[in-house]
Amino acid sequence: MSPARPDSVLLDTNVFVSAVKNPARETATFRLIANLLGREEVRLVGNDVLAGEYLRYAQLFPSPTAAAIASAILERMETVRVEERFLAACAPYFGPGHASDRVHAATCLQTGAVLVSNDRDFEAIRKAGLVEVATIKDALERWVPSREG
Numbered sequence: 001m002s003p004a005r006p007d008s009v010l011l012d013t014n015v016f017v018s019a020v021k022n023p024a025r026e027t028a029t030f031r032l033i034a035n036l037l038g039r040e041e042v043r044l045v046g047n048d049v050l051a052g053e054y055l056r057y058a059q060l061f062p063s064p065t066a067a068a069i070a071s072a073i074l075e076r077m078e079t080v081r082v083e084e085r086f087l088a089a090c091a092p093y094f095g096p097g098h099a100s101d102r103v104h105a106a107t108c109l110q111t112g113a114v115l116v117s118n119d120r121d122f123e124a125i126r127k128a129g130l131v132e133v134a135t136i137k138d139a140l141e142r143w144v145p146s147r148e149g
Helices: 013-020 028-037 048-060 064-076 084-093 099-111 120-128 136-143
Strands: 007-011 042-046 114-116
Touching: 007 028, 007 099, 007 136, 013 028, 013 048, 013 064, 013 136, 028 042, 028 064, 028 136, 042 064, 042 099, 048 064, 048 099, 084 099, 084 120, 099 114, 099 120, 114 136
Parallel strands: 007 042, 007 114
Antiparallel strands: none
């Protein structure tokens, strides 16, 4: 019997920003990221665009927490070179000015990853069933154990 395929997850930039914008508070989003980083069965995927966004936002919200989270995600994240056919398949769902969202969706389509985001720009591709999109709340329910007994 082969081992179960790990969950693959792409954490959109808004997940990262939510976790680091107020480092004095431990947010649910921070707990989500920490939990995913600690799970060997979860495969974090991304792309060069996403890596650049994490680094840019870590500089915009400078704190040891932001730097540590960005570093931990980037260390664990499998950086995918997105194939043109996946970018083309996702193109109809994104308008001009949303190239990075298209790349993130294409990364998920190529890898089978769940895209975790509260960004409504992913609604059309989610409705079409091309990519599984989970809100932060959905991701918390799926991957963070309840504090209740």
